[in-house]
Amino acid sequence: MNEWFKKFAGQVRALWGKWSLVQKLILGGIILVAVVALVILLRVSAAPTMVKLIGTPIKSEDELRAITNRLDTAGISYQVAENNIILVKDEKTATHAKSLLISEDLIPKGTDPWAIFDMERWTITDFERNVNLQRAVTSQVRNQIEALDDIDKANVTIVMPEKELFTADQRAVTASVIIFPKPGSDIATNRKKVEGVQKILTFAIAGLSGENIVITDQNGIVLNDFLNMADFDRLERTKKEQRLIRDLESQYRALVLKALQQIYTADRVRDLSIKIDMDMSKKNVKAEEFYPITIKPRTPGSPYDDSEIVASVTRSKTTSSTQWEGTGFNPEGPAGAEGQTAPAYKDLQNSVGKMTQSQLTQNEEINKRNIEEDVSPSIKRVTVSVNIDGVWRWKYDDKGKVKVRPQGGIDREYVPIQSEELKQAESLVQGAIGFDKARGDTVAVQNISYDRTSQFNTEDQGYFRQQQVNSIILYSLVGLAGLMIGFIVWRVVSRELERRRRIQEEKRALEQQMLRENAIRQAEEQNIEVSMSVEERKRLELQEHAINMAKEHPEDVAQLIRTWIREE
8 A cells, every 4th residue: 555655646746747837836726726615615514503583574773773782782692684684593592582572572563473383384174273373382482481581490371262253252362371480580579570471472372461361480379460469569669769769868978978078087077867858759740831022032142131021922902992072962752752851951952072982902922831741759858967076186285295184194175166167068068969948958067076985095005005115115225325335345445455465475475585586696606506496496587588578578568567557
């Protein structure tokens, strides 16, 4: 086999050597294209198969945006294909995503989220078709409910009666669900989650209404009995209202404490009580306002108000006037009969009469505005009380030392806060809470001294302990300085005594040496043989050698002597 491979490799090399450059380039291009095609084929075949989330295209861009935003929030990866078809990675992810969309009413209108109904084998009897439909719906609904994070297992039973000829005889579609919550889940007490499960059922099953759905837990407790949950809802609403009040009180407390503690420090501002009364009732306020008409608005930047405002404008006006002059008019009876005018008025029949009558009707128009708003909730009253401590100062004598009381402890004096400063602090608190006198708000800022006995005892112990440590350190330094001075004096005296002793010994040795040398010299002059020890002979030779050295190299000898002197 190896011989065959060697022979084949030799043939390939021989053939490659016979080819021209163009043939070699063509072969290389073919090999490169084949490798690229193979890589693309492998990548395409290895790509995961995507599953449709909703079988029909989503026509509305707003609905597509709402669905994609919810998927992004849930952390579900997806792709938007042509015609706005949303694709997810697998069936499990699609089931979970459908549950989320159905529970939040995000399924577009006119679309069918249940892909399980897309079956091609529907050429069976009506009975079998209905049974398969019911089984498919039940299985899909169970999968949708079990895909929720709070449910571990679910048993679903759906009853779909046969269609009757008359509507009055038609029985309603019913459904019962038993859910098994996961450990730590609050679905049994969370109404919104239960409503989400009920919406899944109503969206998935045609003709099913909320009153025909029963949802229970594994203990048989009905969870979707919303009509009998009025007391529970009231308690939950009360808890939410109390939580809202506590959060608002915490916000006000943080604002007030931050404002005061930055001025008086946190140790002096510790007692702060805030009570907020809120009106949680929902009110619908309707009001009708009448206000003047602005003919000309104020000119921007004008130093004065040059606007023109009138109370009303004339819409219509009617003027009527009557003027009459002539003789007086005395009514008579019918023709041929005497009138009933009294004799006293007959004398005035020929008198001159005059009548003038005027009437003016003018309709005015004013601005009118109708206001209708829902008010809830609102703050009824805010009550704040805060205590600010004064300042404790140490007393000092004329020399700047801290005064100590006869019974022990540091002598202190209390400096209270002035009334003007308390008023300023009260104004600061009022601004922080949005004080409204008409609402009945109250703010009380007091200056009451805290009991600081334990704090003062700790400070006194620390102060006296520090003073004791300072005294010990001072006395130790003085003693150490005395020891150092005594050691230096002893060292100087001992070195001086040693120097004097050495000088005396050298002096005596030198005198003895001189006497010895004189004796030897005299003996030599007298030709007397003197026996010398080896040490004396060496010393004499060294002395002669030093004398010769001093004569020949005086500078070196002088430097050596200076070195000896410095060492001494």
